[in-house]
Amino acid sequence: MGKHGSLLAIFVLCVLLSVPVLTIFSSVFDSSDGVWQHLVDTLLWSYIVQSLQLMLGVGVLVLLLGVAPAWLVTMTRFPGSRWLEWALVLPLAMPAYIIAYTYTGMLDVAGPVQGFIRDTFDMRFGDYWFPQIRSTGGAITMLSLVLYPYIYLLSRMAFLEQSVCVLEVSRTLGASPWQAFSRVAVPLARPAIMAGLALVLMETLADYGTVQYFGISSFTAGIFRTWFGMGSATAAAQLSAVLMLFILALVIAEQWSRNRARYHHTSTRYSQLPQLKLTGWKMAGALVYCLVPVLFGFIIPFLQLAWWAWDTRALVDFSAFSQLIINSLRLAFTAALIALILGMFISYAKRLQPGMPMRTATRVLGLGYAVPGTVIAVGVLIPFAWFDNSLDAWMRAQFGISTGLLMSGTLIAVVFAYIVRFLPVAMNTMDAGLGKIKPSMDDAGRSMGLGPFQILRRIHIPMLKGSLLTAALLVFVDVLKELPATLILRPFNFNTLAIRTYELANQERLTEAAASALMIVLAGIIPVIIISLSISASRPGHDKRA
Amino acid sequence: MRKLFLSMFAVSALAAGLSAGCTAQAAEVNVYSGREENLIKPVLDRFTAQTGIKVNLITAGADELTTRLELEGANSPADLLLTVDVGRLLRAKEMGLLQAVDSDVLESQIPAQYRDSEGEWFGVSLRSRVVVYDKERVNPAQLSTYEDLADPKWKGKICIRSSSNIYNQSMTAAMISHHGVEETEAWAKGLVANFARQPQGGDRDQIAAVAIGQCELAIVNTYYLAGMINATSAEQREQATKVAVFWPNQQDRGAHINISGAGLSAHAPNRSEAIQLLEFLVSDESQTWYAEANNEFPVRAGVPVSATLQSWGEFKADSLPLEQLGIHNAEAVRVMDRAGWR
Numbered sequence: 001m002g003k004h005g006s007l008l009a010i011f012v013l014c015v016l017l018s019v020p021v022l023t024i025f026s027s028v029f030d031s032s033d034g035v036w037q038h039l040v041d042t043l044l045w046s047y048i049v050q051s052l053q054l055m056l057g058v059g060v061l062v063l064l065l066g067v068a069p070a071w072l073v074t075m076t077r078f079p080g081s082r083w084l085e086w087a088l089v090l091p092l093a094m095p096a097y098i099i100a101y102t103y104t105g106m107l108d109v110a111g112p113v114q115g116f117i118r119d120t121f122d123m124r125f126g127d128y129w130f131p132q133i134r135s136t137g138g139a140i141t142m143l144s145l146v147l148y149p150y151i152y153l154l155s156r157m158a159f160l161e162q163s164v165c166v167l168e169v170s171r172t173l174g175a176s177p178w179q180a181f182s183r184v185a186v187p188l189a190r191p192a193i194m195a196g197l198a199l200v201l202m203e204t205l206a207d208y209g210t211v212q213y214f215g216i217s218s219f220t221a222g223i224f225r226t227w228f229g230m231g232s233a234t235a236a237a238q239l240s241a242v243l244m245l246f247i248l249a250l251v252i253a254e255q256w257s258r259n260r261a262r263y264h265h266t267s268t269r270y271s272q273l274p275q276l277k278l279t280g281w282k283m284a285g286a287l288v289y290c291l292v293p294v295l296f297g298f299i300i301p302f303l304q305l306a307w308w309a310w311d312t313r314a315l316v317d318f319s320a321f322s323q324l325i326i327n328s329l330r331l332a333f334t335a336a337l338i339a340l341i342l343g344m345f346i347s348y349a350k351r352l353q354p355g356m357p358m359r360t361a362t363r364v365l366g367l368g369y370a371v372p373g374t375v376i377a378v379g380v381l382i383p384f385a386w387f388d389n390s391l392d393a394w395m396r397a398q399f400g401i402s403t404g405l406l407m408s409g410t411l412i413a414v415v416f417a418y419i420v421r422f423l424p425v426a427m428n429t430m431d432a433g434l435g436k437i438k439p440s441m442d443d444a445g446r447s448m449g450l451g452p453f454q455i456l457r458r459i460h461i462p463m464l465k466g467s468l469l470t471a472a473l474l475v476f477v478d479v480l481k482e483l484p485a486t487l488i489l490r491p492f493n494f495n496t497l498a499i500r501t502y503e504l505a506n507q508e509r510l511t512e513a514a515a516s517a518l519m520i521v522l523a524g525i526i527p528v529i530i531i532s533l534s535i536s537a538s539r540p541g542h543d544k545r546a
Numbered sequence: 547m548r549k550l551f552l553s554m555f556a557v558s559a560l561a562a563g564l565s566a567g568c569t570a571q572a573a574e575v576n577v578y579s580g581r582e583e584n585l586i587k588p589v590l591d592r593f594t595a596q597t598g599i600k601v602n603l604i605t606a607g608a609d610e611l612t613t614r615l616e617l618e619g620a621n622s623p624a625d626l627l628l629t630v631d632v633g634r635l636l637r638a639k640e641m642g643l644l645q646a647v648d649s650d651v652l653e654s655q656i657p658a659q660y661r662d663s664e665g666e667w668f669g670v671s672l673r674s675r676v677v678v679y680d681k682e683r684v685n686p687a688q689l690s691t692y693e694d695l696a697d698p699k700w701k702g703k704i705c706i707r708s709s710s711n712i713y714n715q716s717m718t719a720a721m722i723s724h725h726g727v728e729e730t731e732a733w734a735k736g737l738v739a740n741f742a743r744q745p746q747g748g749d750r751d752q753i754a755a756v757a758i759g760q761c762e763l764a765i766v767n768t769y770y771l772a773g774m775i776n777a778t779s780a781e782q783r784e785q786a787t788k789v790a791v792f793w794p795n796q797q798d799r800g801a802h803i804n805i806s807g808a809g810l811s812a813h814a815p816n817r818s819e820a821i822q823l824l825e826f827l828v829s830d831e832s833q834t835w836y837a838e839a840n841n842e843f844p845v846r847a848g849v850p851v852s853a854t855l856q857s858w859g860e861f862k863a864d865s866l867p868l869e870q871l872g873i874h875n876a877e878a879v880r881v882m883d884r885a886g887w888r
Contacts, residue, residue, distance in 0.1 A: 042883040108747070110754030110785060118758070125759040134746040215708045215746035217888060225710050228609040229879035231637055312778060378613060385617040392621055405621045488610040492576060492602035492623075495583065503582040503605065508750040508770065511779055 006453075007358075010349040013342065014361035020379030020420050021244065021367050027237035035226060035235035047222040050136065051205060054218055057140035058147065058204045059197060065144060065297075066151025067193060069290040071181055074159045076286060078278040084290045086532035091297030092149040092474075093524030095481035097209030098501065098517045100142045102301040104213070105308075105510050107133040134214040142210055145297035147200045149528075150474075152293075154196035154432060157466060157535050158189035161436060177276065194254055195432045199425060202247060202370035208484065209502075219243055220372050233378070240375045247370040251363065302521060308514030316515050325519060328480055328496040331411070332523075335418040336476035342419065343426035343471055348456050351434055351442075362427065369424040373417075373484035380417045380489060384408045409491050417485040422478045426471035433467030434460065469534045473527040480524050497523070574600040575819040578615060579628040580608030581806060586628065589835055593826045599819050608634040615643050620813045625820035630806040631712050633719070635667035636872025644809040651825045655846050659867055660805055669805030670827045671836045672843040674863065675717050676801055677792040678764045678771055680756050691795045692721065692802065695763070696736025704737065705752040705761035708745040709882035713767055717802050718882055719874035720866055724799060727877060734885035745888050750774055750782070757785035764789075767804075772841030772854045793861040800862040804871065805845065 039047075072078075073085045091099075107113050107130075114130055117123065132138065162185060170184040171177075186193070211218040219239065227236030278286050350362050368376060388405045395401045407413055437460060445455040461468065483498045490499075497520045504513035579586050583605045590601040604611070608629040615624050615638070627644070629635050638644050639662065646665040653661075660669035677689060688699070695704060707714065721730045742761035752764035753771055774786040793801045808827065814820050826832060833844040837851045844851065 038880055038883070042880075104747070108751065108754075109760050110751070110758050110781075112781075115758070115781075212710070213747075215744060215888060221710070225879070228607070228712075229710065229715060230876045232876075233613060315778070374610060377610070378617075381614060381617045385619065389619055389621055402621075405618060405623065408618055409623065484610075487606045488614060490604065492604055494604075499605075503584065507582060507585070508748040508773075 007349055007353050010345050011358060011361055014346060014358075014365050017342075017368075017420055017423065018361065018364045019383050020376055020417070021364055021371065023379045023382050024237050024371065024375060025241050025244070027234055028241050030234045030238075032232055032235035032238060035230055035232045036238070039222070039226065039235070039239075043217060043222060046217055047219045050217050051219040053136055054140060054143070054211075054216070055201050055204055057136070058143045059201060061140060061144035062148040062151050062200050063193075063197070065148035065293045066196070067155050067186065067189075069293065070152045070156035070159060071185065072286045072290055074156055074275075075181075076276045076278050078283040078286045080287055081290070084294065085536060086529050087294045087298070088152050088290065089149045089528050089532045090294060090525065091146045092153075092477055092531075093480075093521045093528050094146050094298060094301060095209075095483075095498070095517075095520060096143055096146050096203075096207055097213065097483070097505075098305075098520070099146050099297070099301050100139075100210045100213050101505050101510050101513070101517075102304050103138075103142060104133055106304055107131075136216055139210055139214045139216050142214075143204055143207060145293065147203055148293055148297070150199045150203075151193060151196040153470065153474075153531065153535065154192040154429070155189050157470065158192035158432070158436075159185060160535065162188055191435050192432045195428045198251065198254065199369065199428055201250070202424070205243060205247065205370050206372045208372050208374070223372065223375065237375065237378070240371055244367045244370060247367055248363065251366070302518075305514045305518045305521065308511040309518045312512045312515060315512055321516070321519070324495055324497045324500055324516065325523065327494060328498070328520070329523060331414065331418070331486070331496065332476045332479040335415050335422065335479045336472045338415065339419055339423050339426040339475040340468060340472040343423055343430050344456075344461075344468065346423075347427050347430040347434055348452075348460065350431070352452055365420075366424040366427065368420040369422065371421070373421060373482060373486075374488060376417055376421050377485040377488040380413055380420065380485070381408065384413050384416075409489075411491060411494075414486055414489045417489055418475075418479050418482065421482070421485065422475045425474050425478060429467055429471040429474060430464065433464045437463055466535050466537070470531050473531045476527050477524045480520055572600055573598065573816070573819055574602060575625045575816045575823050576602045576623045577604070577626045577628060577823070578611040578624045578811075579603060579605045580611060580634065581605065581628055581630050585840055588839065589827065589832050590823075592831065592835075593823055596826075597822060599822065601823070612638050612641070612643065615811060616641055622811060622813055623815060624811045625814040625816045626808050626823060627811055628806070628808045631716055631871075632667075632669070632805050632807060632868040633712060633716055633872040633875045635662075635807050635809050636869060637875075638809060639666045640872075643812050645812045645814070647810050647821055647824065649821055649825060652828065655828045657845070657847070659865060660807075660845050662809075662869070663867075667807050667809035668824060668828070669807040669845045669868070670832075671806045671840070672803055672845055672863075673806070674768050674793075674801045674803050674843070674861070675713055675765060676768055677794055678753055678756060678766050678789045679792055680759070680762045681788060681790050683759075684762050686790070686792055689763075689792045689794070691798070692717070693725075693733060693795075695740065695765070696733045698736070698740070700740040700763065702740065702742050703762040704740045705742050705755045705764040706737075706745055707748060707752060709879070709887040713749075713804065714765075714882070714887075715875055715878045716804050716871045717765070718878035719871045720802050720864065722874040722877055722881065723866060723870040727881060730878075731881045731885060734881055734887055738885050738887050753789060754782075754785050757788040768843075768855070768858075769841040772852065775854050776841070791858045793858075795864070796862050799866070800864040803863045803866075803868075805868060806842070 069088055073081050073088065105111055109125060117128060166184060166188065167180050170180045175183060206220065208220050208224060211221050223236045223239045226239060227233050346362060350358055385408045388408050391406065392403045395403050441459055442455055445459050450458065481498060483502050486496055487499055497516045500516040501513045501520065577590070583603065587603065590603065593599065594601055611627065612634060615622055615627060627638055644666040648665060652668050656668055660672070661667065679686065679689065709715065718730060718734065721733060749766040749770035752766050753774060755761050756764045771786060771791065774782045777783050795801060808824055810817065810820055810824070828846060830849065833846050833849040836842050837844050837849060837855070841852050841854060843855065
């Protein structure tokens with residue numbers, strides 16, 4: 001297979017993986033019985049405003065929580081900074097809907113915190129002020145607390161990969177440490193930060209669990225309300241298509257604003273990062289700043305879950321529970337491996353052939369992440385069921401054999417949905433990594449007689465080890481947390497930890513749901529820590545003993 | 547390179563291997579259940595123990611399952627569709643996803659009001675949507691009907707969950723079928739004006755909000771309160787003691803009723819086993835279990851209810867044929883949208 005054959009194969013693969021997204025788009029041509037008119041008359045505007053508020057709030061908050069701590073733990077030393085380096089990633093293991101349940105359990109009007117206030121000061125509800133957890137602000141906080149690690153990870157990766165020379169040059173030109181950060185390091189890390197922000201915003205738009213629990217009329221909540229309440233799957237798919245167009249516009253706008261600027265390393269000389277030792281109030285400030293996201297995004301909800309799980313331990317059936325753990329891990333592992341391989345080929349093909357068809361195909365593919373899992377699931381169900389039923393009809397007509405549903409209702413459909421939904425996470429991470437490798441490296445390789453795949457294997461993969469591992473583990477953790485697509489596509493008698501948690505929480509039994517919620521978090525911690533450590537080790541010239 | 551392709555191949559083979567489950571030869575029945583696993587599995591296990599028929603189960607939202615059933619078409623493995631409200635069963639029937647069952651057992655055990663006149667779906671348990679009030683601050687003599695909850699005397703005193711919730715949609719649909727769209731819209735506007743807070747949380751949250759004094763009344767399903775009375779958490783039990791149940795509309799149409807129910811899938815591959823399971827769901831044994839474990843009302847007369855439900859006394863149920871709830875569901879959502887009920 002020549003270079004063009006391989007590229008064509010990858011292009012076809014992209015198209016295949018885009019089928020669910022295209023299926024949803026195709027709904028635009030169906031009629032939806034006046035549902036749109038009703039939406040325009042009543043809630044459409046408020047859906048849009050709510051979603052924009054969420055995106056804006058989450059966008060600002062994750063940048064605040066993610067970028068500066070990444071810089072601080074990379075470039076400075078203060079008590080606890082070694083520990084914070086990986087601890088800052090921990091909230092990634094916490095699904096948004098679970099952190100929302102947990103904080104609501106603690107902070108809602110009937111929760112222990114407000115109860116304590118009422119008992120201690122002998123007050124009734126309304127005698128005191130307390131922030132409303134189930135609000136837009138609450139949802140922004142919850143989503144930001146679990147999503148900022150994307151920003152943290154990608155910007156830390158970028159800071160680590162930056163050549164120290166650039167920073168030293170900026171200092172010799174008279175820049176203060178703050179200016180080195182804000183005027184050199186951050187702009188250089190911009191592609192990575194933007195890639196992280198894109199992931200965060202897409203995840204925010206796709207979120208249904210948290211907004212539904214908080215009673216927020218976001219665009220996604222509107223999709224489901226239209227589908228379930230009015231029985232209009234068509235209008236719901238059309239709303240999803242609008243959502244995707246919006247994302248597409250954002251992605252294009254971001255790329256356009258970067259214009260033709262490219263951020264490659266200008267030097268391949270690396271040395272151990274000179275980490276500044278902080279003292280006094282600077283030390284205290286850095287410590288507090290970095291501790292806040294970990295404390296609220298992980299430690300507090302984790303302890304609360306552990307407390308609840310201990311309280312309800314008598315209700316846990318351990319043999320059924322271990323099966324749930326195995327199922328969750330197996331799915332996550334399979335999906336991560338496939339996403340890693342496909343993502344690498346596609347990202348690399350895009351680099352080799354940055355022409356229009358490949359760009360369009362990968363862009364459509366990338367939209368999967370912004371689409372709520374349930375909608376993706378329907379986008380998977382439709383073509384799979386069509387294929388199975390057509391094959392069955394043909395086999396019956398030709399050979400009198402019924403093949404039934406070959407792939408629908410199997411784990412293949414489930415894993416396919418995961419790939420459609422989470423491949424963009426892997427690709428974004430790899431693109432950010434690949435983008436920093438100068439094209440002249442490829443040219444050098446080629447001039448030495450290497451083929452494209454040899455360049456990938458011998459030049460890019462070794463340089464990208466950190467990015468590749470991160471991509472795979474991000475998918476792993478995302479699948480572990482995934483709920484809606486698994487719920488609707490899975491085969492008979494097959495459950496995961498996320499499903500168990502959701503079913504109990506849905507019956508408003510939060511304390512009983514804690515045991516399985518805790519397991520999701522625990523299963524996610526190990527890969528999350530590996531991601532973090534591997535990124536530290538990914539810096540060229542990293543001293544293993546340091 | 548070859549290694550990568552090999553591992554890719556191995557992974558797909560692994561995935562294929564994972565999927566090659568459930569091809570047992572023994573008698574079995576496949577259930578798509580909108581009821582969560584822990585609320586249905588015990589009954590299904592007993593069915594298997596008694597009949598030797600294996601039950602395969604998928605649980606998810608009823609809307610998602612209906613969509614899946616529709617897309618899978620004639621080759622769908624599903625035999626039974628279980629839902630926790632009548633609206634979804636009716637929608638499945640309208641989409642042609644169910645088929646009629648002719649069973650003397652089902653027809654004699656289930657009152658006509660709680661099953662489809664054409665035999666395509668059957669109620670298996672009942673729940674009522676009632677008013678729960680603060681025993682300290684509300685004099686139950688002031689309470690009368692659902693309609694009365696829109697009266698300005700309750701301004702700022704009512705807690706209820708979002709209108710995205712199917713139970714609120716059904717309650718509003720019942721209102722439409724009794725009073726028409728216009729009157730219902732006026733009622734919904736009045737009710738929204740009386741909200742103590744923006745709708746949020748589930749039914750248990752509404753009860754808790756009454757218990758701590760954020761509102762005086764909440765509109766909730768009966769089994770949620772029963773669940774709190776019997777909760778493992780001492781805090782929930784404590785909250786439940788502060789409230790009491792009021793059965794609305796006892797002088798006229800009766801309290802709003804909904805069912806959990808089931809229908810036979812149009813292309814059910816295991817038809818006779820599925821009907822056996824349906825009949826088992828209305829047997830004495832399952833009906834007692836529903837009443838005891840889930841605090842729901844049995845659909846059959848004469849089956850004892852749980853002690854908690856007994857303590858709330860007898861009540862008059864709305865005799866509206868439940869088909870009406872499904873017919874008016876979409877209109878109910880539009881009415882609530884227009885009333886600003888979030």
